[in-house]
Amino acid sequence: MPEAYERHLVPVFFRPFAADLAARAAALRPRTVLELAAGTGALTSALLIAVPTASVVASDLNEAMVTAGSVREPRADWRQADAQELPFEDGGFDLVLCQFGVMFFPDRPAAYAEVRRVLAPQGRFLFNSWGPLASHGFGAAFQTALEQSMPGSAPSFVKDVPHGYCDPAVVAADLTSAGLTLAAAEEVTLEGVAESAASVATGFLTGTPVSAALQDREDAQALRAAVTQRMTDRLGTGRVTAPMTATVYTAHK
Numbered sequence: 592m593p594e595a596y597e598r599h600l601v602p603v604f605f606r607p608f609a610a611d612l613a614a615r616a617a618a619l620r621p622r623t624v625l626e627l628a629a630g631t632g633a634l635t636s637a638l639l640i641a642v643p644t645a646s647v648v649a650s651d652l653n654e655a656m657v658t659a660g661s662v663r664e665p666r667a668d669w670r671q672a673d674a675q676e677l678p679f680e681d682g683g684f685d686l687v688l689c690q691f692g693v694m695f696f697p698d699r700p701a702a703y704a705e706v707r708r709v710l711a712p713q714g715r716f717l718f719n720s721w722g723p724l725a726s727h728g729f730g731a732a733f734q735t736a737l738e739q740s741m742p743g744s745a746p747s748f749v750k751d752v753p754h755g756y757c758d759p760a761v762v763a764a765d766l767t768s769a770g771l772t773l774a775a776a777e778e779v780t781l782e783g784v785a786e787s788a789a790s791v792a793t794g795f796l797t798g799t800p801v802s803a804a805l806q807d808r809e810d811a812q813a814l815r816a817a818v819t820q821r822m823t824d825r826l827g828t829g830r831v832t833a834p835m836t837a838t839v840y841t842a843h844k
């Protein structure tokens with residue numbers, strides 16, 4: 592999964608927002624940074640370009656992501672870690688960063704309490720989360736194609752998880768319950784550019800948990816072909832673009 596994620600999804604979805612988050616991080620002039628749910632390191636690399644003097648610990652729950660990330664971005668100190676139970680001492684980081692990871696944490700207040708614990712007194716927690724599915728041109732096209740191809744049995748992962756934590760009031764309440772204060776919540780829309788609709792479809796079908804939902808079906812290959820064709824019909828052939836909206840949050844103790 593890390594290879595498909597890195598090849599098809601990172602350049603289109605994650606690198607544009609990594610540049611945005613890295614620029615915001617650089618403005619805070621951090622010396623010690625902890626990145627949560629770092630995946631294959633899209634933000635890690637952008638951060639190390641924007642703040643080359645920072646000492647960066649990049650962490651992720653998934654060992655395969657940590658391995659892929661440490662090969663891709665060896666300048667960071669990579670650690671396998673569950674955001675809800677961080678293996679770090681109190682107060683050691685002046686910035687905790689997380690790009691499109693909080694939606695995956697089953698107990699977000701627990702993760703935010705851990706962020707609070709490892710933050711230095713004046714530290715900042717900077718993270719982003721996708722907006723509703725309808726505000727992501729590629730995600731919406733994929734989910735529609737999936738539902739048309741699998742009426743009544745389409746996996747709802749994309750709608751429910753990456754795009755299921757998009758209400759800033761809910762995020763603010765979770766932060767407050769962990770003793771953090773929300774300082775800013777800013778909606779950001781960037782344009783995603785992909786080499787083809789088929790490449791984006793391949794990314795969703797092989798680089799996300801949708802892959803596991805299809806793999807045991809006898810008709811998996813036909814379904815993947817149908818979803819790819821429907822996405823191409825909707826988005827067009829050749830290079831395709833679509834708007835992608837997220838909210839960027841800044842919090843502190």
Ligand SMILES: C[S@@+](CC[C@H](N)C(=O)[O-])C[C@H]1O[C@@H](n2cnc3c(N)ncnc32)[C@H](O)[C@@H]1O
Nearest residue numbers: 605628629630633651652653673674690692695
């Ligand atoms: C959509 S990816 C984002 C990766 C990376 N931040 C990026 O921008 O490419 C979500 C990541 O969250 C990680 N993740 C899921 N649950 C986690 C948890 N409880 N603690 C830490 N990481 C987790 C996954 O392994 C995955 O790498």
